[in-house]
Amino acid sequence: MVFPRIDAYSALKSPIHSFDPRAKIISFSILIFSFAFLNDLKAAAFALGFSLFLVLLSRLPLSFVLDRIKVPLVFFISILVIMAFTVEGAELFNLFGLSVSSEGVLLGTLIVLRALAALFLLLLMLGTCRFEAVLKALYMLKVPGVLVQMLMFSYRYIFVFIEEFLSMKNAMESKGFQLRGKSSYSLSILGNAVGVLLVKSYERGDRVYKAMISKGYTGNPKLFIKFNMKKSDYVLASLLISLAFCFHLYPVIL
Amino acid sequence: MKKRAISVESLNYAYPRNKKALENINIEVFEGEKVAIIGPNGAGKTTLFLHLNGTIKSPQKNVKIFGKSIGDMEIGARIREVGIVFADSDDQLFMPTVYDDIAFGPTNMGLSKEEVDKRVSYAIEKVGLKGLENRVPHHLSCGQKKKVVLATVIAMRPKILVLDEPTANLDPKSRADLIKIINELNRKEGVTIIIAMHDVNVLAELADRVYVLNRKIVANGSPREIFSDFTLLKANNLDAPDVFKLFKILSCLGYACENLPLSFDEAVNEVLNTIEREGIISLRASEQTHSAIKEIMNNYSGVWTEGYGKGN
Numbered sequence: 001m002v003f004p005r006i007d008a009y010s011a012l013k014s015p016i017h018s019f020d021p022r023a024k025i026i027s028f029s030i031l032i033f034s035f036a037f038l039n040d041l042k043a044a045a046f047a048l049g050f051s052l053f054l055v056l057l058s059r060l061p062l063s064f065v066l067d068r069i070k071v072p073l074v075f076f077i078s079i080l081v082i083m084a085f086t087v088e089g090a091e092l093f094n095l096f097g098l099s100v101s102s103e104g105v106l107l108g109t110l111i112v113l114r115a116l117a118a119l120f121l122l123l124l125m126l127g128t129c130r131f132e133a134v135l136k137a138l139y140m141l142k143v144p145g146v147l148v149q150m151l152m153f154s155y156r157y158i159f160v161f162i163e164e165f166l167s168m169k170n171a172m173e174s175k176g177f178q179l180r181g182k183s184s185y186s187l188s189i190l191g192n193a194v195g196v197l198l199v200k201s202y203e204r205g206d207r208v209y210k211a212m213i214s215k216g217y218t219g220n221p222k223l224f225i226k227f228n229m230k231k232s233d234y235v236l237a238s239l240l241i242s243l244a245f246c247f248h249l250y251p252v253i254l
Numbered sequence: 255m256k257k258r259a260i261s262v263e264s265l266n267y268a269y270p271r272n273k274k275a276l277e278n279i280n281i282e283v284f285e286g287e288k289v290a291i292i293g294p295n296g297a298g299k300t301t302l303f304l305h306l307n308g309t310i311k312s313p314q315k316n317v318k319i320f321g322k323s324i325g326d327m328e329i330g331a332r333i334r335e336v337g338i339v340f341a342d343s344d345d346q347l348f349m350p351t352v353y354d355d356i357a358f359g360p361t362n363m364g365l366s367k368e369e370v371d372k373r374v375s376y377a378i379e380k381v382g383l384k385g386l387e388n389r390v391p392h393h394l395s396c397g398q399k400k401k402v403v404l405a406t407v408i409a410m411r412p413k414i415l416v417l418d419e420p421t422a423n424l425d426p427k428s429r430a431d432l433i434k435i436i437n438e439l440n441r442k443e444g445v446t447i448i449i450a451m452h453d454v455n456v457l458a459e460l461a462d463r464v465y466v467l468n469r470k471i472v473a474n475g476s477p478r479e480i481f482s483d484f485t486l487l488k489a490n491n492l493d494a495p496d497v498f499k500l501f502k503i504l505s506c507l508g509y510a511c512e513n514l515p516l517s518f519d520e521a522v523n524e525v526l527n528t529i530e531r532e533g534i535i536s537l538r539a540s541e542q543t544h545s546a547i548k549e550i551m552n553n554y555s556g557v558w559t560e561g562y563g564k565g566n
């Protein structure tokens with residue numbers, strides 16, 4: 001079965017792909033925070049341009065990027081629209097008696113630009129190395145073990161869960177069940193199915209835990225990792241981090 | 255005298271709100287033995303296995319591994335003694351990559367990174383999956399998953415290996431591979447093997463001794479003894495190997511054979527030996543042949559088919 005995977009294109013070759021996962025997580029996180037707090041429209045536009053440049057550099061296929069970005073994009077646009085109508089300020093124009101303020105449009109655009117820039121970076125951070133490398137990097141960066149384990153098991157079992165759901169859906173449809181009816185009957189059947197799925201995954205959790213215990217699990221699995229920071233990683237990381245600061249410093253300097 | 259690897263004495267167990275799953279179980283397995291546990295679905299095989307590595311703890315301290323009560327053992331000691339392979343592979347591969355999964359047990363045993371690496375390559379070589387170390391578990395086939403699960407346990411080098419239906423859902427090649435790996439572990443490294451299985455046709459290749467479990471221990475003996483007792487098999491919804499049944503029929507047709515073969519290989523050997531010894535194999539029917547065959551068919555497969563010759 002084919003699942004939508006965030007790391008489907010992690011095997012490509014590009015400067016971003018070969019960037020050490022730990023250095024990538026640190027420098028990209030700092031960049032994301034830096035972008036999220038930009039207050040200047042020009043700076044935000046430039047930040048978005050910079051993230052797009054990095055996306056181009058990473059050679060991730062356009063279709064993949066668009067696919068990941070389209071749902072949040074709808075959400076961002078709706079924020080822009082809401083902002084335009086609700087923020088008080090000088091009236092830009094009037095739409096059926098609702099006034100659109102220029103402040104609202106500017107603020108909304110700023111938010112959308114910042115969010116898009118950060119989103120592209122996030123996509124790059126997660127999409128250019130295998131997900132387990134991200135997990136291991138987090139583990140090495142001393143992110144609390146519980147969090148890493150939660151991510152690890154979610155990632156491992158989300159696929160099992162999807163497969164279980166699809167095979168159940170298949171089984172139901174092969175017996176003539178159709179959701180289209182929207183009758184209370186078909187909804188109740190669907191409710192049952194979801195319930196069964198939850199119970200199943202609860203019991204699977206129990207079995208997984210038993211299997212872990214039988215291999216001596218005591219709460220903190222150790223991961224062995226073979227990451228190597230190269231000189232180029234240090235250079236790229238310092239470059240990105242200084243850039244993150246520059247974005248905030250340049251209005252002061254200029 | 256051989257050491258007792260596992261001893262279970264009058265073990266009882268009931269799941270909450272269920273009637274008894276295990277009743278007065280007595281089992282003894284000696285070091286280096288290969289023992290199969292057979293029984294119908296819901297007989298309690300998996301439940302029994304959960305006791306053997308202390309996942310379910312019996313309050314009476316009546317499950318002993320090399321003389322020590324399993325409930326009193328430390329986790330570290332316990333996983334050095336007993337490794338267990340459950341039926342569902344997905345439940346047992348929970349780490350990001352195959353390497354991490356195999357390294358999980360050895361790491362928990364407190365071994366150094368070098369030793370863990372050694373164990374991982376040893377185990378992965380044993381199951382013949384070299385090169386898959388960096389794969390993610392959900393991209394493996396069912397048979398590969400099973401082998402990786404076996405590797406995760408082999409890497410801990412337990413003295414006793416417990417396998418719950420290891421050959422279910424495998425293609426013939428994978429099944430043969432798995433049987434070979436298990437037998438090698440037993441022969442070369444003296445690992446004691448306990449297997450639950452439904453596939454009676456390959457049982458003789460994997461076990462020297464058989465327990466029949468159906469909530470209680472119903473019988474205990476060599477595979478040949480167990481499969482010869484058709485009332486026992488019938489009463490417990492079990493079956494005998496196909497070759498075994500076929501040679502029973504052949505013996506009605508005048509093919510004399512001291513030890514009825516239990517597996518295909520044994521059958522081939524038996525036929526070749528007879529041909530070499532006597533130069534000819536002759537089958538013939540007499541007055542009683544028909545009724546004798548009818549009786550065997552009814553004894554051995556009466557549960558499933560309508561019975562031989564009933565219709566005509």
Ligand SMILES: Nc1ncnc2c1ncn2[C@@H]1O[C@H](COP(=O)(O)OP(=O)(O)OP(=O)(O)O)[C@@H](O)[C@H]1O
Pocket residue numbers: 269270272275293294295296297298299300301302
């Ligand atoms: N988690 C559970 N909760 C309640 N009852 C259970 C549970 N697991 C098993 N049982 C019951 O305990 C009995 C023994 O089950 P067990 O799984 O040990 O059988 P089994 O011999 O392994 O069967 P199979 O050959 O189908 O795997 C069954 O009657 C079953 O319904």
Ligand SMILES: [Mg+2]
Pocket residue numbers: 299300341418
């Ligand atoms: Mg079972």
